[in-house]
Amino acid sequence: EVELVESGGGLVQPGGSLRLSCAASGFAFSSYWMYWVRQAPGKGLVWVSHISPDGDTTTYADSVQGRFTISRDNAQNILYLQMNSLRAEDTAVYYCTRTTFDYWGQGTLVTVSS
């Protein structure tokens, strides 16, 4: 069974950092593009970043470019999102999903507040 489990969210002060993880199981993780999508409280879905199967190609939304870094460990089947210089507007539930968008994690909440 395909499963995606995010972790690493929490409360952080503006300017701080967090690293999110997404543990994947039940499919050939190393064959899939992987994505991060976020949803601010009461708002819609927003794509954040994605990464190629081999990790060589990464793409970011303008709003996080230069602050967030996506990466993956294909040996451990884990997707990461390193988030630096966090802002209040980064407050959201962060979901990971795969190429076909057919499976999503349950999400992890990031709250940026002093």
Place this chain on the structure above:
Amino acid sequence: ENVLTQSPGTLSLSPGERATLSCRASQSVSSYYLAWYQQKPGQAPRLLIYGASSRATGIPDRFSGSGSGTDFTLTISRLAPEDFAVYYCQQFGSSPITFGQGTRLEIK
């Protein structure tokens, strides 16, 4: 950026009625790259339709998708109580990937 505009913002219907949700793109989208999702409070999005018209695994046949180019439609033929939720369209054929703002389907 390909902006997706969903209408209406809120749709109030009764169980058993037919729902028609619209998604209009500011630029043409290949049907292959157009998807629809359902989201309930506190849950992750659930893929309903991919390739504009193909139902995802386990999705009831009361859900159907249609359209091409810049105009796409999600139709729910006979609303079941569990269908009341927020629905999003998405395009991933051009960067950045974009979602519509959502249509809230509520019980009348």
